[in-house]
Amino acid sequence: MSYSVAVVGATGNVGREMLNILAEREFPASEVHAIASRRSLGVEVSFGDRTLKCQDLEQFDFSKVDFCLMSAGSAVSKDWSPRIGKAGAIVIDNSSCWRYDPDVPLIVPEVNADAVAGYTKKNIIANPNCSTAQMVVALKPLHEAAGIKRVVVSTYQSVSGAGKDAMDELFEQTRAIFVNDPKEPKKFTKQIAFNVIPHIDVFMKDGSTKEEWKMVAETHKILDPKIELTATCVRVPVFVGHSESINIEFERPITPEEARDILREAPGLMVVDKHEDGGYVTPVECVGDYATFVSRIRTDTTVEHGLNLWCVSDNLRKGAALNTIQIAETIINRGLLNKAA
Known part of the structure; x- marks a missing residue:
């Protein structure tokens, strides 16, 4: 079977990456x-x-589409995702708009693929925040093995997470700076070059x-609401x-x-x-890769059952575009979509 796919927001960083990954993974698209916008x-x-030419969002007929991969921001998604879903396409949204809606599954296929079946309530599936996605992929198997009580995570997030302007x-x-002509920050609150900013979102x-807050709420929805989690998110x-330093306290020895x-x-x-x-992976080395990398696994001696680890992933891929396409593949592989081109 083959399927019709629309990528909304095709000119953005994540939209372009979605198109790349659809081609790389040979997604069964007819x-x-x-x-994009007009x-x-x-x-x-x-x-x-x-080479594809962008079509106008307002004029496009979504009734002929099986999957709509949405990466156009929360405002566009809030307006368009319900309409597209009612037209018959399954919307997989990369914005934060639908993540906390109880009728919309929030999915990382390696972690909670079974929950994808709940998409039929609104024909919308949410993609998690990029920093949450890579973290829960690493936490899930450890949680199954030893039961996670508490997580303390500090993130080191790349500027691509804030878009092309960033x-x-x-x-x-x-x-x-190299030519002694400093520019005032526009996208960020302070200078980002040769600096770090402990402030992402409002x-x-x-x-x-x-x-x-997103990392806490999304971990509870995707993995386990009983896990206590505190985060400090930093733009680098x-x-x-994106890189993350993760401290984990377990219920059982590991x-x-x-x-x-x-x-x-x-x-x-x-x-x-x-x-x-x-002997570890840095963000430069993970770019273009599908995997989430884990390094620096070691004991935390300050708690009874504790570990520290370092987690790195391409935020435009696993944190966004790749996860979106993996969700579509999960729906196909589980036979949850009857309409085929």
């Missing part, structure tokens, strides 16, 4: 439509060895940022690839050796954990 009508984007700002600021009443001057063996067998993970110079 048709792929690049969709101002991008006719803009060309790559799909494998083909990547441009890092590039332009870096160049400007501040909330308790002093946390919404990005930090890296173009692509050694670093046991954890390595468990993680090596888990889907979606690669363990690179040599206790030597360079």
Whole structure:
């Protein structure tokens, strides 16, 4: 069987990555439509060895589509996802718009694939926040083995998570500093070049940022509501690839050796954990890869059953585009979509 796919937001970082991954994974698509706003009508984007011209979101007929991969932001998704779902397409949304709706499954296929069947309530499935996605892939097999009580995570998030304008700002600021012509920040609250900013998304009443709140709420929905989690989310001057330092307290004993063996067998993970110079993965090395990488697995001696680990992933892939396409593949593989082109 083959399926018709629309990518909404096809000119953005994640939309372009969705098209790349659809081609790389040879997704069984009879048709792929690049969709964007009217101002991008006719803009060309790559799909494998083909070039697609963007079509206008407001004029496109979604009744002929099986999957709509949505990466156009919360405002567009709030307006369009219900309409597209009612037209018959399954919407897999990359924004935060639907993540906390009880009638919309929030899915990471390696973690909670069974929940995908709940999409029929609204014909919408939500993709989690990029920082949450890679973390729960690493936590899931450890939770099954020893029961996670508490997680303390600090993130080191690349600028691509804030879009193309953010990547441009890092590039332009870096160049400007070298020629002694500093530029004022526009996308970020402070200079991002040669700096780190402990602030992602808006501040909330308790002093946390919404990005930090997202990691808590989404981990509870995807993995286990009983896990206590606290996060500090930091933007760093890296173009692509999110990193996380994760401290985990377990209910039962688990050694670093046991954890390595468990993680090596888990889907979606690669363990690179040599206790030597360079025996770990950095964000530069994960770019373009499907896997979530785990390194620096070691005992935390300050709690009864504790581990520390380092987790790195390409945020445009597993944190967004790849996860979206894996959700579509899960629906197909489980026979949950009857309509085929």
